[in-house]
Amino acid sequence: MFIIEQKIIKIVYGIIILFMKERLFDVVVPVGPNDVNMVKMQTAFIKLNVIGYRNIYLVCYDPNVTCDGCITIDENSFPYTMKDVIAIQGKTERNGWYFQQILKLFAGFAIPNILDTYLVIDADTFFLKPTTFIEDGKCLYGFGIEYHKPYFDHMSTLHEGFSKIVDRSGICHHMMFEIRFLREIVNIVERKHNDDFVNIFLNCVNKTALTGSGASEYELYFNYVFKFHKDDVKLRPLTWCNSAGIPIRSELDYVSVHYYLENNTTESVNTTESVNTTESVNTTESVNTTESDVTDKYNHFDTMYGKITLYKNEKVIGNCFKNGDYWDEDVVRILKPYINPNANLLEIGGHCGTSSILYASMLNQSNKVYVYEPQFNMYKLLVKNINQNNLQDKIIPYNYGVFCYTGKGTMNNIDLDGGRGNVTKRYNEESHLECNFGGISLGTDGESIDMITVDDMGLENIGFIHCDAQGAENFIFSKAMKTLKKYKPVILYEDNEHVWGRYLYNTVCNAYPEYAKESKFDLKKFCMEELNYSKCIERFNDSIDTLLIP
Numbered sequence: 076m077f078i079i080e081q082k083i084i085k086i087v088y089g090i091i092i093l094f095m096k097e098r099l100f101d102v103v104v105p106v107g108p109n110d111v112n113m114v115k116m117q118t119a120f121i122k123l124n125v126i127g128y129r130n131i132y133l134v135c136y137d138p139n140v141t142c143d144g145c146i147t148i149d150e151n152s153f154p155y156t157m158k159d160v161i162a163i164q165g166k167t168e169r170n171g172w173y174f175q176q177i178l179k180l181f182a183g184f185a186i187p188n189i190l191d192t193y194l195v196i197d198a199d200t201f202f203l204k205p206t207t208f209i210e211d212g213k214c215l216y217g218f219g220i221e222y223h224k225p226y227f228d229h230m231s232t233l234h235e236g237f238s239k240i241v242d243r244s245g246i247c248h249h250m251m252f253e254i255r256f257l258r259e260i261v262n263i264v265e266r267k268h269n270d271d272f273v274n275i276f277l278n279c280v281n282k283t284a285l286t287g288s289g290a291s292e293y294e295l296y297f298n299y300v301f302k303f304h305k306d307d308v309k310l311r312p313l314t315w316c317n318s319a320g321i322p323i324r325s326e327l328d329y330v331s332v333h334y335y336l337e338n339n340t341t342e343s344v345n346t347t348e349s350v351n352t353t354e355s356v357n358t359t360e361s362v363n364t365t366e367s368d369v370t371d372k373y374n375h376f377d378t379m380y381g382k383i384t385l386y387k388n389e390k391v392i393g394n395c396f397k398n399g400d401y402w403d404e405d406v407v408r409i410l411k412p413y414i415n416p417n418a419n420l421l422e423i424g425g426h427c428g429t430s431s432i433l434y435a436s437m438l439n440q441s442n443k444v445y446v447y448e449p450q451f452n453m454y455k456l457l458v459k460n461i462n463q464n465n466l467q468d469k470i471i472p473y474n475y476g477v478f479c480y481t482g483k484g485t486m487n488n489i490d491l492d493g494g495r496g497n498v499t500k501r502y503n504e505e506s507h508l509e510c511n512f513g514g515i516s517l518g519t520d521g522e523s524i525d526m527i528t529v530d531d532m533g534l535e536n537i538g539f540i541h542c543d544a545q546g547a548e549n550f551i552f553s554k555a556m557k558t559l560k561k562y563k564p565v566i567l568y569e570d571n572e573h574v575w576g577r578y579l580y581n582t583v584c585n586a587y588p589e590y591a592k593e594s595k596f597d598l599k600k601f602c603m604e605e606l607n608y609s610k611c612i613e614r615f616n617d618s619i620d621t622l623l624i625p
Contacts, residue, residue, distance in 0.1 A: 101128060102131045103132045104197075106140060110198035116164040117201055125206060130146055132182070132186055132189065133148065135179050154181065154374065157355070159175070182195065183252060183257055200331045203245075204314070211309075215308075217313040219244040225289045228281065243310070244297075245291070245296065246296065301346075314327050386510075388501060390512075392427075402429045414438075415538035422475045423447050424447070432464060445473070479528060479551065485586070486498070486515055486516070487516045488518070498515055516583055517544075517583050517587070530556070537564045538565065539565045553593040566602065568598065612624070
C-alpha cells in the first residue's frame with residue numbers, strides 16, 4: 076500500500092510539472108567499488124521519489140555494472156581518470172574521494188547528450204518522499220550544517236572571488252548542477268592559473284590535507300551560484316539525517332547511509348541482486364532500522380526537549396541523563412531573560428549539543444545558534460543530535476576549537492576533569508571505562524584540531540556568548556574584542572583561572588607558553604570598564620560561571 080501511495084503522489088507531481096512546463100533534468104550517480112551492493116536499491120528510490128528527471132546515468136568504475144532503466148557510463152570515458160589524480164597527488168587512500176569530485180563536476184561535459192541541468196546524488200543517499208528539484212525555473216538547493224575550513228581555503232586558492240557566502244553548507248549529499256555555471260567556474264579558474272582546471276583543482280589542495288578532506292565540489296558550486304547567480308537559484312529546507320539504515324516510513328525527506336555509522340554496509344543494508352525495482356523495495360516495513368554501532372557505543376534518551384544520544388561511557392553528563400535529568404537545564408532556564416530572541420547565539424564548547432538544543436528553543440525563527448566543538452568524535456555526535464531533532468536550520472555546528480589564534484592546535488589526551496583516563500583510548504578500545512568527554516582541555520599529546528578566533532568567525536548579530544572552554548577562556552576573549560565592542564553580548568563563561576578549575580587553566584598555559592600575554596586577559600575588566608557593562612555576577616547560580624550583562 077505504501078509503494079502505491081508513493082506512486083500516486085509521484086504521478087500527481089509529474090502532472091503538475093507537465094502543466095507548469097518545468098524543464099527536465101538528468102540524474103547522475105557516481106558508483107565506486109563500495110557502492111555496488113547499494114546502488115540497485117538506491118536507483119529504485121530515485122525512480123520512486125525524484126520528480127522531473129529524464130535519464131539516470133550511473134558513472135561506474137566497472138562498465139559491467141547495470142541497473143534496470145539506467146544508463147551506465149564508464150568513468151574511464153571521462154577526459155580525466157584516477158591515474159591522472161594519482162599522477163598529480165601521489166598515491167593516497169583518498170585519491171578516489173577526490174576523483175569522484177572531478178566526475179561530478181565534469182559529468183555535464185563528458186556524458187554524451189546529457190541535459191544542461193543535472194542532479195548528482197551520492198550513491199549512499201536515498202530519497203524517501205517524492206521530491207522536486209526545479210521550481211519556477213529555478214534549481215532548488217537543500218543544505219547541511221557542516222563547516223570545514225579547508226574547503227573554503229581551497230576555494231579561495233582557486234580564485235580570490237570564491238568564498239563562503241551562505242550561512243549553511245552545500246554538503247547535503249546531492250546537488251543540482253547547471254552546465255552554464257560550471258563552465259563559468261572552469262573558465263575563471265583557468266584564466267587565473269593559466270592551466271587545466273583539474274590540474275589546478277587538485278594542486279590547490281593543501282598538502283597537509285591530501286590524506287584528509289581538503290576540497291569540496293559541493294561547497295564550491297553551492298557558494299558560487301548563490302554569490303553570482305542568486306536570482307537563478309533557491310534554497311529550500313529538506314529534512315534528512317545520516318543513518319545506518321533505510322527506514323521506509325519516515326518523516327525525513329531523505330537519508331544518507333554513511334560508512335562511519337555502520338559496522339558493515341553490505342550486511343546492514345541487506346541488498347541483493349534481486350532488488351532492482353520499486354516494487355521489490357517493499358519487502359519489509361524497513362531495511363535495517365537499527366544503527367549497528369549504536370548498540371555498542373551509545374545511549375539514547377527521549378527528553379522533553381528532544382532526542383539525545385551520548386556515549387555510554389560519558390561520565391558526568393551521562394550520569395545526569397541516566398538519573399532522568401537534563402544537563403544544565405536549570406542554568407539555561409535561569410538565563411532565558413538574558414537571551415535576546417532576535418539575535419544570534421554563540422556557544423563555545425558545544426559538546427554533544429544538549430545546551431544548543433535548549434538555546435535554539437529560545438530564539439526566533441530566523442536566528443541561529445552557532446556552536447563550536449573541537450573534538451571530532453564529539454562533533455559527529457553533535458551533528459547527530461541536531462539532525463535527529465530536525466534542527467539543521469537552527470543550530471550551525473563547527474568542528475573547531477576557539478582560541479587566541481587561527482591555525483592548528485592540540486587537545487589534551489588526559490581526562491583531567493574526570494577519571495584521568497587516556498581520551499583516545501576511552502573513545503575506542505577502553506570505551507567500557509568512564510570518561511568526562513565534556514571536560515577535555517587544550518593541551519598536548521591529544522587530538523590535532525583546527526582553531527579559530529572569535530573575531531575571525533565573522534558572525535553577525537551576536538546577542539549572547541556561552542563559553543565553556545576548560546581553562547582557555549582568557550585566551551579566547553583576548554581575540555574577541557572586536558566582536559564584543561560591536562555587539563556587546565551577554566556573556567556566560569567559566570572563570571577557571573580564579574575558581575576551582577585552575578588546574579585546567581594551568582594545563583592550557585603550559586601547553587601554549589608563547590601566549591602568556593593572552594592568558595592574562597581580564598574579560599571582566601574589559602567589559603565593565605571599557606564597554607561599560609552594567610553588571611557582573613560571579614559564581615552565577617552557585618557555579619564556576621561568571622555572567623556579564625551589558
